[in-house]
Amino acid sequence: MAKKVWYSGEEIAAWPRRDGIEERTHIHFHFVPPRPADLCVTLDPVTGEVNAMAGTVGPLTWSPYTICLHVHRVASDDSYRNLIANRECVIAFPTKEQIRETWVLNMSLPRGIDELEVARLTAIPSKVVAAPSIEECPVNLECKVEFWKDYYTHGIFFCKVVGGSVDEEMLSWPRERVMNHYPTYEVDDTTNEWGGRVERLGVLGELYDTPLFPVGAKEGWWAGGIETWIAQMEEEGHLSGEEARKMSDWQIAFESLFEELDSPERAEARGKLTRACELIAWEEWEGLREHLRGD
Numbered sequence: 029m030a031k032k033v034w035y036s037g038e039e040i041a042a043w044p045r046r047d048g049i050e051e052r053t054h055i056h057f058h059f060v061p062p063r064p065a066d067l068c069v070t071l072d073p074v075t076g077e078v079n080a081m082a083g084t085v086g087p088l089t090w091s092p093y094t095i096c097l098h099v100h101r102v103a104s105d106d107s108y109r110n111l112i113a114n115r116e117c118v119i120a121f122p123t124k125e126q127i128r129e130t131w132v133l134n135m136s137l138p139r140g141i142d143e144l145e146v147a148r149l150t151a152i153p154s155k156v157v158a159a160p161s162i163e164e165c166p167v168n169l170e171c172k173v174e175f176w177k178d179y180y181t182h183g184i185f186f187c188k189v190v191g192g193s194v195d196e197e198m199l200s201w202p203r204e205r206v207m208n209h210y211p212t213y214e215v216d217d218t219t220n221e222w223g224g225r226v227e228r229l230g231v232l233g234e235l236y237d238t239p240l241f242p243v244g245a246k247e248g249w250w251a252g253g254i255e256t257w258i259a260q261m262e263e264e265g266h267l268s269g270e271e272a273r274k275m276s277d278w279q280i281a282f283e284s285l286f287e288e289l290d291s292p293e294r295a296e297a298r299g300k301l302t303r304a305c306e307l308i309a310w311e312e313w314e315g316l317r318e319h320l321r322g323d
Contacts, residue, residue, distance in 0.1 A: 035059075053217045053225075062213035065229060067133055068097060069118040069151070069159045070110035072140065078151055078160060080143040081107040082133040084214050085119060093189040095119065095171070098182045106139055108183045115173040116157040117187065120165035121211035124231050129164070130212065131227070156191045166195040166210055207232040242266050243309055254279055254305075261308070271320045275304055 035044045035055075044055040063084035070079050081104045088094040097119070099108045111117060122130050132147040144151050144162065151160035154170050161168035171187035178184075198206065212229040220226050242264070245257045255276070262272040278301040285294035300319075307316040 052219055057216040060216070062215045062230065065122060065130060065212045065214050066097075067120040067122055067130065067149075067162060067165065068099075068107055068111075069120065069144070069162065070107055070116075071114060071159050072106070072110060073113035075140060077140050078142045078144055079106045079110055079139075080133050080147075080149075080162075082122075082130045083107075088186060094174070095169070095187050095189065097185040097187060098179075099185065100182055101178065102181070103136070111173055111183070111185050112176060114158070116159060117171050117173070118154055118157060118159045118161050119169045119171055119187070120162040121167040121169075122165055123210040124208075124212055124229070126164065127212070127229055130229065134227075154191075155193070161193060166198055168193045204235050207235065243311065266308075266313075271317075274320055275301065278304070 033046075040056065040059050043052050045052075046055055049055060063086065066083055066085040068081050068083055071077070072079060081099070083097065083099065083104070086096050088096050097111070097117075099111065101108050107117075126149075129147040129149055133143045135143070135146070137143060137146065142151075144160075149165075150163040152163045154161045154168070157170045157172070159170075161170070169189045169192040172190055173185050174188050175186040176183055198209075201209075208231050210231070212231055215228050215230040217225050217227055242257075242261050245252045246260055247256075258267065258272050258275050258279075261267045262269060267275070278297050282294060282297035282301055285291045285297065288294050303319055304316060307313075307319060
């Protein structure tokens with residue numbers, strides 16, 4: 029078993045140090061996964077001028093499609109103010125050919141200076157929101173802000189996607205080609221020769237399929253429950269009728285005793301059901317048969 033090295037939350041935030049590792053951000057990199065990069069476009073509520081910033085974004089829900097922006101209240105104060113005032117924006121996904129443009133949008137420029145012009149990006153009309161889209165970005169999501177809250181150093185904005193555009197030529201691209209082109213990901217920070225922070229961006233490389241049924245229900249991980257899964261395995265011959273009933277009995281026994289944490293019957297049912305799920309998840313059918321016979 030690999031030896032674990034533990035750091036407190038404060039140490040992680042301050043970039044952990046270790047003898048023999050000179051790069052200040054090297055250990056911090058392990059704790060912070062890559063984040064999808066975005067270019068957020070808003071309008072100044074007073075002048076109507078375009079403001080744009082680079083940041084990262086994360087999905088919240090799929091139906092409706094909602095995403096979360098986190099905007100530094102000081103470093104990105106123009107975007108922060110505009111999102112609160114106008115409650116809308118465009119979130120564009122840059123490509124790996126737009127690394128310089130992404131970095132330029134993070135420069136601290138005076139209010140009223142159009143970052144898109146400085147980055148040599150082209151604003152084009154959006155369909156639903158007033159903020160423009162970016163012609164050079166393959167995907168532009170038009171969003172309405174439905175919720176926001178200050179959280180430590182950032183403003184957190186929950187945005188509902190009300191429409192979006194994609195470059196037509198890319199619609200038929202294989203997924204592997206798409207993910208190697210966009211979106212870029214904010215991968216890590218390093219330091220330059222002056223001791224300043226420099227962000228590094230990357231794209232995804234390989235695509236891996238996750239297991240299919242019988243490792244989970246036919247509809248995928250989000251559909252049905254264990255009842256659906258057991259029934260489908262019986263229908264497809266992975267479980268006999270008796271084996272399916274036995275698994276269902278373990279499930280019913282465990283759930284009926286769920287709040288009785290000191291119950292030996294609960295512990296027994298939990299252990300048997302867990303082991304059965306484990307053996308199916310790894311498609312170890314001989315071991316599953318033996319486990320089911322052993323009750």
